[in-house]
Amino acid sequence: MTTEQLYLDDAYLREATARVLAADAQGVVLDRTLFYARSGGQPGDAGLLRWDGGEAAVAEAVKGEAGAVRHTLAEGAALPPVGAEVALELDWNRRHRHMRMHTTLHLLCSVLPGIYATGNQIGAEKSRLDFDLPEPPAKEWFTEKLAALVAADHPVGTGWITEAELDANPQMVRTLSVQPPRGAGRIRLVRIGPEAAPIDLQPCGGTHVCSTGEIGRVEVSRLESKGRQNRRIHIVLGD
Structure with missing residues (x-):
């Protein structure tokens, strides 16, 4: 059971409809979803599922088997019937903070060219990125660099390359702890700045x-x- 991941094409979708493929104690699998499934240091999304005669809170979306996304429900929540159409509603404030945080971590990579990240964790309130960096600049230096990149309002976009293209350009992978998922034949890229x-x-x-x-x-x-x-860089966002 594969779940179409709508957020890959539009991270700003807040509502959608989907069909229930499976529902049990491990969660609800849908034919498509706008909930990001936990991976790469980014938490899974939370929100609501609504169907005719019921609703359930999604505690977190996680990866299932064979490309499925499992929507784990709050304890004691009712399960939607298999085959039912459900309305999906994202906890947008939480997701948007994750989006802001994740893009900031990419900006941190950009100010340390040639330095590899060794770990990361994204959160709505605070995040961190670890680097193989024996003598880092002062925290004020990082804050100033990030502020300038934010103020420049650079565009952020996505694209795709083949696994073979990535193999030919291994320097594109900036993290030692998380490797791009393989097996689908193509790799998604996130680009900050002009193409x-x-x-x-x-x-x-x-x-x-x-x-x-x-x-x-x-x-x-x-x-x-x-x-x-190894040096850990902690970041926080304003409201």
Whole structure:
């Protein structure tokens, strides 16, 4: 059972309809969804499912087997009937903060060219990115660099390449801890900046804002040592 992932083409969809393929204690599988399934350091989306005669809160969307997305429900929630049409409603405020955060992490990569990320975690309130960086600049330097990139309001877009094209350009992968999913024959890219001269271009299946100006105020709150060379950069957003 494969779930069509609507957010790959439009991360701004807040509502949609879908058909129930399966429903059990492990969650609800739909034929399509706008809920991002947890992966790559980004949490799964939350929200609501509504159908004729009932509704249920989605606690988090997670990956299932063979391309399925499982919508795990709040404890005690009713299950929709298999075959029923359901209306999907996204917890937009939470998702949008994840989008702003995720794009900010890509901007952090852009100000450290040639430096690989070794781990990451995205959250609605705070996020962090780890780098193989023995002597990082001060946190104020990062904050100033990010503020300039946000103020420039660079466009953010997506595209696709083949797995063979990625193999020919391995430097496009900026993270050592998370590798792009393979097996579908193509890899999704997220580009920040103009297509001819991007500021950042790397494989990513996550959700992002459409321009850096939408991120708003961002601050590197602290730097943390996580080993001899590993440095953790913590970021927070304004409202």
